[in-house]
Amino acid sequence: MTVDLDTAAEPTTGTDLDPAHTSDLNIAEFRPLPSPAELLTELPLGHDRAELVTRSRDEVRAILSGLDDRMLAVVGPCSVHDPSAALEYARLLAPVAERLREDVCVVMRVYFEKPRTTVGWKGLINDPGLDESYDVPRGLRVARTLLLDVLDTGLPVGCEFLEPTSPQYIADTVSWGAIGARTTESQVHRELASGLSMPIGFKNGTDGNVQVAVDGCGSARAGHVFFGTDPSGLSAVVRTTGNPDPHVILRGGRGGTNYGPEDVAAAVALLEKAGLPARLMVDASHANSGKSHVRQAEVARELGAQIADGSESVAAVMLESFLVAGNQSIDAQPLTYGQSVTDACMDWATTETLLEDLAAAVRARRAR
Ligand SMILES: O=C[C@H](O)[C@H](O)COP(=O)(O)O
Numbered sequence: 001m002t003v004d005l006d007t008a009a010e011p012t013t014g015t016d017l018d019p020a021h022t023s024d025l026n027i028a029e030f031r032p033l034p035s036p037a038e039l040l041t042e043l044p045l046g047h048d049r050a051e052l053v054t055r056s057r058d059e060v061r062a063i064l065s066g067l068d069d070r071m072l073a074v075v076g077p078c079s080v081h082d083p084s085a086a087l088e089y090a091r092l093l094a095p096v097a098e099r100l101r102e103d104v105c106v107v108m109r110v111y112f113e114k115p116r117t118t119v120g121w122k123g124l125i126n127d128p129g130l131d132e133s134y135d136v137p138r139g140l141r142v143a144r145t146l147l148l149d150v151l152d153t154g155l156p157v158g159c160e161f162l163e164p165t166s167p168q169y170i171a172d173t174v175s176w177g178a179i180g181a182r183t184t185e186s187q188v189h190r191e192l193a194s195g196l197s198m199p200i201g202f203k204n205g206t207d208g209n210v211q212v213a214v215d216g217c218g219s220a221r222a223g224h225v226f227f228g229t230d231p232s233g234l235s236a237v238v239r240t241t242g243n244p245d246p247h248v249i250l251r252g253g254r255g256g257t258n259y260g261p262e263d264v265a266a267a268v269a270l271l272e273k274a275g276l277p278a279r280l281m282v283d284a285s286h287a288n289s290g291k292s293h294v295r296q297a298e299v300a301r302e303l304g305a306q307i308a309d310g311s312e313s314v315a316a317v318m319l320e321s322f323l324v325a326g327n328q329s330i331d332a333q334p335l336t337y338g339q340s341v342t343d344a345c346m347d348w349a350t351t352e353t354l355l356e357d358l359a360a361a362v363r364a365r366r367a368r
């Protein structure tokens, strides 16, 4: 039995589709989505933004390969829950990025999909109302609108890709992407990365295992054939040619941090053994900061010192930063404007200073 989801007016349930009731027994409903092509027609990228995306992807590639001696800094909120606050943040970040552009290539972290350790709010695309109403079509529209608005400030954007089909709706706007610690070992995500058009970073595992991220890079560089959807939303066999620019992101793990010079050297040895470029990103947050925004600033300063000392291996950093320091429960009434509802973030003033420090570290490295 086939169901045309484009024309289905009402949600269907698993058992509607399965009269014998032997499958989909735990599916409560199927709800139609617009196709990726429909959303891209409704909210087009346009020529100028496309040029920014292409140019910034090239810059990210050049930095990761060592052809460009600047640093890449992926900086922004842990998650976007309020597009107005995220846009206000972008409007603060854009002039700083412009001022530091000789030394640092700033990409705004605009994360809409949150991988959870068990359960929790899974991001603005999944639940834009933050109230378990799960209006995913609205989530996609709100996310894409914000991505276009951020590009209009002149900033390129970076996202984590989590749902295997969501990139079809937003990836044309994205200049750098991540596969998270919880999915870095997943074949589905490695296949996805192999077809994405921007450089993709693989986090080390939550247990601290870096080899799984190196393996993720090796897998993503290859072409794959897998199940997916085409731009019209139809199920399709997808064949990819491989992503030329996968890289490792050190984010610490249950055993401790991995941003120190010895940890970076150990990761580089794994990359070299795998025949991969010996350059990586370090995430100052997550297990490298123990999820403390105060500690995160110290980690970022220590990374700056490594760079100023001449480290060529740390090509990029990730910082979690928002308007207001710390984090709050998503159930807070009222929510504090500009504060994270997931992991704790550094505030804007701290972030601006850290970006200035990173730029100075790059200049010091260049002068050596
Ligand atoms: O980046 C955010 C979190 O670290 C990640 O999504 C896991 O969150 P959780 O452990 O609160 O579920």
Ligand SMILES: C=C(OP(=O)(O)O)C(=O)O
Residues within 6 Å of the ligand: 078, 111, 115, 160, 179, 180, 181, 182, 203, 251, 286
């Ligand atoms: C979830 C994230 O990180 P990690 O996968 O390292 O936990 C993140 O960067 O938002």
